[in-house]
Amino acid sequence: MEMSKNFLWGGATAANQYEGGYQEGGRGLSINDVEMGARHGVQREIHDYVHPDAYYPSHEATDFYHHYKEDIALFAEMGFKCYRFSISWSRIFPNGDEETPNEEGLKFYDNVLTELEKYHIEPLVTINHYEMPLGLVKKYGAWRNRKLIDFFLRYCETLFTRYKGRVKYWLTHNEINALMRSNRPWHQAGIIYQEGEDKDQVMLNAAHYQLVASAKAVVLGHKIDPENQIGCMLLYPLTYAATCRPEDQIAAMKKNNMTYYFGDVHCRGYYSNVCTAIWQELGKKPDIQPGDEEALKEGTVDFVSFSYYFSSIEGQNVEELTGNIVSGGKNPYLEATAWGWQIDPIGLRTSLNNLYDRYQKPLFIVENGMGAIDTVEPDGSINDDYRIDYLAKHIKAMMDAIELDDVPVMGYTPWGCIDLVSAGTGEMRKRYGFIYVDKDDEGRGTLARSRKKSFFWYQNVIKTNGQCLK
Numbered sequence: 001m002e003m004s005k006n007f008l009w010g011g012a013t014a015a016n017q018y019e020g021g022y023q024e025g026g027r028g029l030s031i032n033d034v035e036m037g038a039r040h041g042v043q044r045e046i047h048d049y050v051h052p053d054a055y056y057p058s059h060e061a062t063d064f065y066h067h068y069k070e071d072i073a074l075f076a077e078m079g080f081k082c083y084r085f086s087i088s089w090s091r092i093f094p095n096g097d098e099e100t101p102n103e104e105g106l107k108f109y110d111n112v113l114t115e116l117e118k119y120h121i122e123p124l125v126t127i128n129h130y131e132m133p134l135g136l137v138k139k140y141g142a143w144r145n146r147k148l149i150d151f152f153l154r155y156c157e158t159l160f161t162r163y164k165g166r167v168k169y170w171l172t173h174n175e176i177n178a179l180m181r182s183n184r185p186w187h188q189a190g191i192i193y194q195e196g197e198d199k200d201q202v203m204l205n206a207a208h209y210q211l212v213a214s215a216k217a218v219v220l221g222h223k224i225d226p227e228n229q230i231g232c233m234l235l236y237p238l239t240y241a242a243t244c245r246p247e248d249q250i251a252a253m254k255k256n257n258m259t260y261y262f263g264d265v266h267c268r269g270y271y272s273n274v275c276t277a278i279w280q281e282l283g284k285k286p287d288i289q290p291g292d293e294e295a296l297k298e299g300t301v302d303f304v305s306f307s308y309y310f311s312s313i314e315g316q317n318v319e320e321l322t323g324n325i326v327s328g329g330k331n332p333y334l335e336a337t338a339w340g341w342q343i344d345p346i347g348l349r350t351s352l353n354n355l356y357d358r359y360q361k362p363l364f365i366v367e368n369g370m371g372a373i374d375t376v377e378p379d380g381s382i383n384d385d386y387r388i389d390y391l392a393k394h395i396k397a398m399m400d401a402i403e404l405d406d407v408p409v410m411g412y413t414p415w416g417c418i419d420l421v422s423a424g425t426g427e428m429r430k431r432y433g434f435i436y437v438d439k440d441d442e443g444r445g446t447l448a449r450s451r452k453k454s455f456f457w458y459q460n461v462i463k464t465n466g467q468c469l470k
């Protein structure tokens with residue numbers, strides 16, 4: 001297969017880490033707005049209110065809210081064909097359970113879409129990226145409550161109707177499988193476990209409600225506009241067996257199955273044997289009500305999107321890595337970033353093959369990249385060769401999957417195309433961008449934007465449709 005002329009090159013961000021303007025335009029508080037930043041050696045903490053003396057990285061983030069015109073112009077200068085961003089749920093439904101949406105919030109994204117249309121950049125919208133109105137957390141217990149399905153669908157209907165004809169590509173929940181593997185369940189599902197709570201049961205239910213909500217959203221989105229293409233979004237932390245010892249193979253399979261638990265339901269429309277095996281192991285099942293199974297069957301996704309940053313290993317006597325969003329073992333053949341994320345471009349080719357073989361649906365790499373500390377030289381330049389090296393190797397691996405393995409890939413939107421707040425650590429210094437933003441971990445800085453060396457490099461990658469890397 002050849003690289004398509006319509007390949008969707010671009011970049012990705014999320015409202016909770018980039019948008020800011022947390023109290024503007026009638027927006028309500030979101031769960032991220034109560035997660036403090038780590039400062040002066042103080043650990044991040046989460047409460048259900050804003051402490052007047054604490055620093056919250058999401059409040060301003062890198063201020064897309066006031067810089068969207070400038071930023072989209074920079075994306076256009078790089079030649080973006082596509083821009084993945086998320087809508088802040090609490091900007092549309094400030095408390096989450098209102099009957100009618102906040103017009104000023106909807107208008108903000110109208111303005112964003114107008115800018116994108118000016119440069120013929122295709123939007124790819126994540127409906128739920130690691131956030132929710134704080135009102136839904138406090139009043140209903142977030143995704144532990146089945147009622148969230150209806151609130152989510154009202155939100156989806158509002159977006160599908162309002163942006164009909166302007167947005168074609170949608171993703172329902174960001175990294176839905178992070179719920180099963182991450183130790184920060186409030187990011188993906190708004191859930192802060194309470195003392196004595198049956199965590200596994202809460203997790204299975206929260207996953208089920210989100211899967212049903214996603215399936216119903218797919219049906220609704222197609223009904224409102226048959227042109228809509230609605231995908232799922234999986235975190236894909238590829239796991240290898242540590243050795244050829246058969247038991248290690250099973251251990252790795254089980255780790256990967258924690259991802260397929262979600263992919264199988266989204267793509268096949270039912271809980272597969274992989275899922276029922278996990279229920280058996282946990283000794284529990286999710287709260288499946290009459291009608292749910294039919295809903296899952298009807299609402300299978302149009303395409304599969306995923307994030308890929310690193311791989312890890314599983315088996316006997318492996319050394320556990322620290323710093324990852326999910327647990328995993330150290331691979332002696334791989335280097336790691338300063339945050340311990342193991343760099344494995346070939347793993348991306350393997351992941352693309354695995355996912356296509358399993359689901360036979362077009363794939364979209366909607367996150368990839370390397371968090372790194374950038375140095376601004378006295379002349380203002382930023383020579384981020386490490387980032388160029390990481391991305392070049394991953395793009396080449398993706399092109400191998402397309403050209404040598406015939407895997408259909410719709411597009412590539414590397415993470416944090418402009419510097420933004422880290423989801424995992426709340427830091428600013430962990431940067432992914434092609435565009436530098438002047439802001440530090442204390443929240444200081446002018447928010448001025450500047451082009452890194454990688455900006456010009458990526459511009460050329462897009463211009464040559466990746467051929468410059470050969």
Ligand code: BGP
Nearest residue numbers: 014174175371421422423424425
């Ligand atoms: C993914 C999230 C993103 C993003 C990315 C990088 O899991 O979908 O929101 O933040 O990881 O992670 P971090 O910001 O922790 O470096």
